[in-house]
Amino acid sequence: MYGWIWRHLPGPLAVRIGTAVVLVAGVVALLMFVVFPWLEPLLPFNEVTTQ
Numbered sequence: 065m066y067g068w069i070w071r072h073l074p075g076p077l078a079v080r081i082g083t084a085v086v087l088v089a090g091v092v093a094l095l096m097f098v099v100f101p102w103l104e105p106l107l108p109f110n111e112v113t114t115q
Contacts, residue, residue, distance in 0.1 A: 069087075073080040 070080065070084070073083050075083070
């Protein structure tokens with residue numbers, strides 16, 4: 065998959081690296097601000113019990 069993305073990025077090496085960094089930052093931002101907050105109430109980590 066990563067090879068396919070790399071082959072389809074336009075431009076020389078410097079432009080490809082910059083585009084790849086922007087894509088990775090966008091995916092991380094999407095996960096941190098959209099996916100994880102939506103998923104957090106569904107996870108059982110707040111139900112801590114001790115015996």
